[in-house]
Amino acid sequence: MKRKITLASLLALTAFVVFASFSCKNDSNKATNEEESQEKPNIIYVMADDLTIQAISAYGGIYKDIAPTPNIDRLANEGMLFEDVLCTNAICGPSRASILTGDYSNVNGYYKNESGGKFDASKWTFPQEFQKNGYQTSLFGKWHLGSEPKGFDVFKYHNSAGQQGHYWDPVYNENGKDVKETGYSSNLTTNFALNWLENQRDKSAPFLMLLQYKAPHRPWEPDHKYEKLWEDVEMPYPVTFNDDYKGRELTAGDTEMTVDFFSRRDMKLKSPDSLEGKERLAWEFYGAKPGELVQPEGMSYQDGRKWRYQNFIKDYLACVKSVDDNLGRVLDYLDKNGLTNNTMIVLTSDQGFYLGDHGFFDKRFIYEESLRMPFIVRFPKMVKPGSVNHDIISNIDFAPTFMDIAGINTDHEVQGKSFKKVLQGNTPEDWQQAMYYHYYEFPYWHHVQPHYGIRTPQYTLAHFYYNIDVWELYDREKDPNELHNIINDPQYSNVVEHLKEELKGLMKQYGDDESLADFRKITDKDFGLIVDKPDGETSVRDIVNKNNTRK
Template sequence: MLRKVNLIIACALVVLSCKEHTKDQTLADSSITETKRPNIIYIMADDLTTQAISAYGGIYKDIAPTPNIDRIAKNGMLFQDVLCTNAICGPSRAAILTGNYSNKNGYYKNESGGKFDASQWTFPQEFQKNGYQTSMFGKWHLGTEPKGFDVFKYHNSAGQQGHYWDPVYNENGVDVKEKGYSTNLSTNFALNWLETGRKKDAPFLMVLQYKAPHRPWEPDHKYETLWDDIEMPYPATFNDDYKGRELTAGDTEMTMDYLSRRDMKLEEPADLKGAEKLKWAFYGAKPGELVQPEGMTNEEGKKWRYQRYIKDYLACVKSVDDNIGRVLDYLDKNGLTDNTVIVLTSDQGFYLGDHGFFDKRFIYEESLRMPFMVKYPKLVKPGTVNKDIITNIDFAPTLLDLANIKTNQKMQGDSFKSILAGKTPKDWQQAMYYHYYEFPYWHHVQPHYGIRTQKYTLAHFYYNIDVWELYDLEKDPHEMNNIINDPQYTNVIQDLKSQLKDLMVKYDDNKSLADFRTITDTDFGAIVDKKDDETSVRDILNQ
């Protein structure tokens, strides 16, 4: 009898144990399912351009290679035709966050553009709502505190532009001054969060946004003299004479003639303070203020300024590349690579002496095209290249789609997840709409809107001029010949103008020119309430 009782108890314990094991296994399976949702690391450098990334080729690829950025392209998909809807820092960031054009998200300009409307939906909020751990490190530059992030630490000096050295960060609402070089620091914060700040059993979205290589292009000390003994090559369009584009490309303040003493890293007199200090540093940013050694001709001075500029810019990119390598290495060492989506991009392109320019803003290729690459082993075939037209309003819906997050939020952009899988939808967009509003500060670039197809760019410059430009990108990839008055293109122009009108209606931006000019003229406020040494520069220069 005792043996029978013991047998019954033993069987009961086995059944109970099996039930507990099943319960534990269910929880484990649930955890596995949760962790199989992909992690996403979105990396965006400021003013990084395709010409500075060796995976895209170009004249600097052997002199200043970017091996770690290239690792993303080599093991993922490199995009050749990702385009910016408004090629300037803040508005591009707003478009990326909301999936909407400037006229929808309300953030048109940097200068007098006010603060980004933080009450509106952004894609990180959707990730957070759907169980993702979220964090943001580096440059924000929207005049608000980030929303949708469990943790954030963003540049909060110089009008949220930040400083390269010993920068001030806003850490979850509190300003903290850090010691060191900002590109390294932002990566330190990101890696520390990956190691100790997140839970290991839930997916994460991490946004890492570098200040570099934004002006004033201050390299890490170890790279300050990296290319002192060589002469950097010059872009093919370095000596553009702007023939046929005199009122647009030829009437800007972003040529090599407008690089300042600060840009050239000239030694500042020790006794200067306040406004006088700023006037000295930014001498060169106004017409007629050429910064160059005495005795140089204009041509020699132009080349001298370019050499100092391009070496500093590429040295800043080198630090970005180093730090992206640190992130990739961390993922490899911690078994996170296979289940992590890595996105590398910029807020727009940038001119590296192309057309004699620095900066961005134009619909022209160097500023319109954004570097963009995605690595995700579970979906993206390594070493692939895509040439479809994609815009920055497409980023948000795509990231949500990759995470299998469904949302009722309306966005003007579309997901290109299927393109990442190697399948371009038959009805995918064949053209994109562009609109830039800011004038005259900074850099005196005429407001314009336009259409870009894979073969043509058509733009209308409208603020205080009425100029149309057309470029045949197959015959004239450098956009040196404005063919708007060429009778051979009459039908092409009519077709493009019709497509442009349709796009303006589609994106609800079919306003009158008077309305567009009103946006340009409207002072929406400053990005920050309290002026500091950088935000008052315009006033100093305008005295």
């Protein structure tokens, strides 16, 4: 028997279908509706520690085929890759302070890591401004500034080893309370971030999240699954690996950050079971001062250099691989929850890093490998996919740019300038053509002379001044590897004169035009420790005891 379909039943059926369709669509796109109802963009700021351009395959380089970074590359393919983002003071804490405040070290007061004290928590920072303007704010991972973070609704940062943190089973400060976690730090930090995104934030409000990895900072401890990733591979050597420092003997040639200064701990050598406490630390850090060389017995010096480099570079790149993996987890979350279009995600570091370039590891110098910061931005609403930018931008420009993009106005003035128009593909005609640099710390760590300088699209001019008086000039168009100091070349006399005048103007502009004697006082001043050290506790510096080797 056929059922008779009435007009009323037909209308009811139609209403049901429409409702069901809408409900399914609403369930599958619930985060899309959150995104569409939200005018202000979300911002995720991802910063790895000591991550350098040479380790990112999107930038090219000698490791791109051996150790690719597919998730970072995805950001570049879907956003803008910056080739000339520069650090104003190439060392962890001071760079972080400049990023947060939009000001140079002489204004924010945080000059150096060693004896640099704590970051002044009363200073203005951009997260505080976001928080005041209705953003939910969070921080996960490495803080490394001593004082308690301000401007965050939620924070969970590394709080062991002088806030350097540990790769395995680290201690975090979670909203004021220390918590020991079990696992690998890059994975854990991402877990905390994703949990906050999914379960803790108010999804009706925009958010700012700082996701800051410890990796790939020293001591370069990979996740177990990557410990032997390139066991049978000989990594390529940088073209400047055997730099002889000719013409730069008192600067590049007088450091303690060449591959000769890797310690037993860096090389992952296991200390004797009989050693404990200070004795164990002294054994592990052997190799970190002159006259101590770590390599297998009977190995030649040159083969030892290669052996140390191979151990280091494989561990470093394996740490980067975990950062790349975890960035992929964040990108997947944004995609699955409809947050991609309205979220600006930034990938950067606190400065660059030497991966055997000039025979170095670490950072600090105005030379390119430590000066240039990786910087990639994806923001579909604003940034053209696959675009590349070559404008000079510095880390003090980050804070005003983020606020500009979020539409946040403030009466507080910073030294940096917004590059929102650069992200839109419209670089202003009057955009900066030079950047001022100043590094203060000496002699700990690595015995790099304090220096200031100017970096333009073509030239790098620097003055090393602590207990020497040395100027260096590099024409990077002719000498991209900065091997030839041409400061005394008569062909460049006019260039030197012009650059020194421009440098003088920048120093005055940024209020850092004190005398050399005043600069030396900053280097000599003990601003205190980043964390309070209990009486009688011995620091790594005390163990290394460099006072016995250099003055």
